Amino acid sequence: MLPVVALVGRPNVGKSTLFNVMTGSRDALVADLPGVTRDRHYGVCRRGERPFVVIDTGGLSGVEIDDLSIAAARQVRLAIAESAAVVFMVDARDGLMPQDRSILDELRRCGKPLLLAVNKTDGLDVPIALAEFAALGASHVLPMAASHSRGLDDLLDALTEWLPDSADAAAEEDPDAIRVAMVGRPNVGKSTLVNRLLGEERLVVSETAGTTRDSIRVPLERDGQRYVLVDTAGVRRRARVDDGLEKLSVIKTLGTLEQVEVAVLLLDAGEGITDQDLTLIGHVLASGRALVIAANKWDGMDSYARTQCKSGLERRLDFVPWAQVVFISGLHGSGLRELMRAVRRAHASATTELVASSLTRTLEQAVTAYQPPLVRGHMPKLRFAHPGGRAPPSIIIHGSRTAHLAPAYRKYLENFFRRRYKLVGTPVRIDFRDGENPFAGRKNVLTESQLRKRQRLIRHSRGKR
Numbered sequence: 001m002l003p004v005v006a007l008v009g010r011p012n013v014g015k016s017t018l019f020n021v022m023t024g025s026r027d028a029l030v031a032d033l034p035g036v037t038r039d040r041h042y043g044v045c046r047r048g049e050r051p052f053v054v055i056d057t058g059g060l061s062g063v064e065i066d067d068l069s070i071a072a073a074r075q076v077r078l079a080i081a082e083s084a085a086v087v088f089m090v091d092a093r094d095g096l097m098p099q100d101r102s103i104l105d106e107l108r109r110c111g112k113p114l115l116l117a118v119n120k121t122d123g124l125d126v127p128i129a130l131a132e133f134a135a136l137g138a139s140h141v142l143p144m145a146a147s148h149s150r151g152l153d154d155l156l157d158a159l160t161e162w163l164p165d166s167a168d169a170a171a172e173e174d175p176d177a178i179r180v181a182m183v184g185r186p187n188v189g190k191s192t193l194v195n196r197l198l199g200e201e202r203l204v205v206s207e208t209a210g211t212t213r214d215s216i217r218v219p220l221e222r223d224g225q226r227y228v229l230v231d232t233a234g235v236r237r238r239a240r241v242d243d244g245l246e247k248l249s250v251i252k253t254l255g256t257l258e259q260v261e262v263a264v265l266l267l268d269a270g271e272g273i274t275d276q277d278l279t280l281i282g283h284v285l286a287s288g289r290a291l292v293i294a295a296n297k298w299d300g301m302d303s304y305a306r307t308q309c310k311s312g313l314e315r316r317l318d319f320v321p322w323a324q325v326v327f328i329s330g331l332h333g334s335g336l337r338e339l340m341r342a343v344r345r346a347h348a349s350a351t352t353e354l355v356a357s358s359l360t361r362t363l364e365q366a367v368t369a370y371q372p373p374l375v376r377g378h379m380p381k382l383r384f385a386h387p388g389g390r391a392p393p394s395i396i397i398h399g400s401r402t403a404h405l406a407p408a409y410r411k412y413l414e415n416f417f418r419r420r421y422k423l424v425g426t427p428v429r430i431d432f433r434d435g436e437n438p439f440a441g442r443k444n445v446l447t448e449s450q451l452r453k454r455q456r457l458i459r460h461s462r463g464k465r
Contacts, residue, residue: 004055005159005163006055007054007087008086014089014120016028039203041056048159048160052159052163060099080112101136118133119146179228182266194218196333257287261290261391265292270301272313281323289392290346293324294327295313322424382399397431403434
């Protein structure tokens, strides 16, 4: 395993900015507001001589006054416990704060190697800025400007001396793992579900809507299959989003759909499916991801409410009849086995490998069973088919007059291919292409003999009149 380094400090001192610089990514959400990060965010730093795992944590205020701050502080302490070294970040522009002293005292009690990074020194007199923090008595103090990558090389050199040898120096994201995004409206139980699947309090959970602000990736192995679960921020209707930070969270959630294979849409079974849920399904379809719908909080409903919920889902989800609906309880763990089975089935369907010869035979069978309707007295001809890609499965059909095929017949072909290859939980894209007419744009030039015959025919037809 790679060694672990935790970034710890007060809110808004630049931990997420440094995390993005060290990992060479934009995975951590960055905003000029305190308290943006609440969960542990993991990434791999490969910029130095030795790679290591870096954890971006929420800010420690020193005094936790509400449930969210208590939960966020608990996540920070879990990150410190699993780390081999800690980077304690302070803000040179704010100067030495009382919270910095209390955080440093707690870090010293942990007994981990500690490096003090004085951030935001750009534009300041560095010796004067460092002199104020000399009162902390830290043995390793480095000036930094994380937003400009200044001081990063010195930081990596110092960490390299402290980190233990790694037995896995090339730990990339597992290519065989199924990447699954948990999407839905705020407060439908996405973080609770991820924690239940992991069997630990990995993510901050609160009854307050909008607790999760960033997209958090978590590895999971269950029943011999490896997954990467991505917990995302809740997406509300655009008219209700007026906070700039929430807008960034929503953009990141929608961008996450392009990085996964399966999307699990969580909805509140007690509230039923809403227009916002349907909008999210539209985003999943537009991105071509496999889809599983999970009706959460199923355990607290009576028989009448469950019947009403099922009938409402059947009525409003008729445009995605191929998506499997699973009824679960993320809090108590009921239905999770069926949920993960549906995820594996959807992933297998989305990544199935199609063969041109088999697709062409299936197309011939579909056309034999139901001929395309006539268009202006002519029947469209569908000649052959071949695969166009996976995730989602894409089928390209070549023929003539395909642009005039009725939408109902296109839907018939899609359903025929679904039944033939048992494609469940994934959209199927069918692209029709007309063959080029070799005589298009060419004019038939008559010979002299043909012209004489044409004139005789015209005179003969006029004589009969």
